[in-house]
Amino acid sequence: MPTVDLHPPLYFLVLHAFTHCCGESDLALRFPSALFATLIVPLLYAFGVRLRGPRTGMAAALFGALSPFYLWYAQEARMYTMVTALGLAAVYSLWRALTERKLRWGLAFALISSAALATHYLYALLLVSQVVLGLALWPRKRGFPSSEAPKMRKRGRVGLALSAIILVIVAIALGRTAIDLTRSPAAGREYVPLRIMLFDFLNSSSLGLSVNPGEVWPILLIFGALYLGGLISLWR
Numbered sequence: 001m002p003t004v005d006l007h008p009p010l011y012f013l014v015l016h017a018f019t020h021c022c023g024e025s026d027l028a029l030r031f032p033s034a035l036f037a038t039l040i041v042p043l044l045y046a047f048g049v050r051l052r053g054p055r056t057g058m059a060a061a062l063f064g065a066l067s068p069f070y071l072w073y074a075q076e077a078r079m080y081t082m083v084t085a086l087g088l089a090a091v092y093s094l095w096r097a098l099t100e101r102k103l104r105w106g107l108a109f110a111l112i113s114s115a116a117l118a119t120h121y122l123y124a125l126l127l128v129s130q131v132v133l134g135l136a137l138w139p140r141k142r143g144f145p146s147s148e149a150p151k152m153r154k155r156g157r158v159g160l161a162l163s164a165i166i167l168v169i170v171a172i173a174l175g176r177t178a179i180d181l182t183r184s185p186a187a188g189r190e191y192v193p194l195r196i197m198l199f200d201f202l203n204s205s206s207l208g209l210s211v212n213p214g215e216v217w218p219i220l221l222i223f224g225a226l227y228l229g230g231l232i233s234l235w236r
Contacts, residue, residue, distance in 0.1 A: 087126050
């Protein structure tokens with residue numbers, strides 16, 4: 001029976017290719033989600049090592065491996081673990097592009113972010129935070145040798161310019177589709193109060209949407225403290 005899905009097509013193309021090769025068993029349908037959830041762990045480790053060293057990398061990987069949110073969606077035939085893994089890889093690429101001023105990392109960021117946008121429209125919100133991160137990191141001096149500094153700055157500017165062009169093209173193409181879908185009656189739009197949206201945001205950032213915040217508020221406070229600690233550490 002035909003259905004209407006409001007999400008971008010990349011995950012469904014991946015799932016179609018996989019089921020075409022491996023059949024439509026429960027294992028085949030859920031395997032891409034489990035695969036991307038598994039990839040999240042080494043990505044967290046690599047980014048943690050890049051930011052603060054091996055201990056931070058191990059702690060980040062441990063939290064990722066034990067996260068109820070990731071474990072829940074690793075069993076769902078949905079795109080959430082895929083967009084999370086792509087988002088981590090994009091942030092890692094952006095960080096290296098900004099700190100090392102290398103063209104290849106800028107292009108990697110653009111291509112991975114484009115894939116993430118083609119997986120879930122709300123990745124655009126993460127893209128906004130990445131732009132803020134880029135604006136914060138770009139002016140800082142990186143300690144390049146004086147003879148290499150102009151060349152590195154030029155490569156960095158070229159890489160970021162190409163990244164911006166690619167992302168703008170992809171965002172325009174997907175944005176037009178998203179607007180058409182939201183105007184469609186099939187979107188099933190309903191008014192959601194801000195209080196409910198904030199609760200859903202808190203749950204989806206920690207334990208998942210299936211929990212009742214009133215029953216697990218101590219755990220949510222722990223996740224909030226860890227989040228704030230990470231922000232403070234990154235700022236310092």
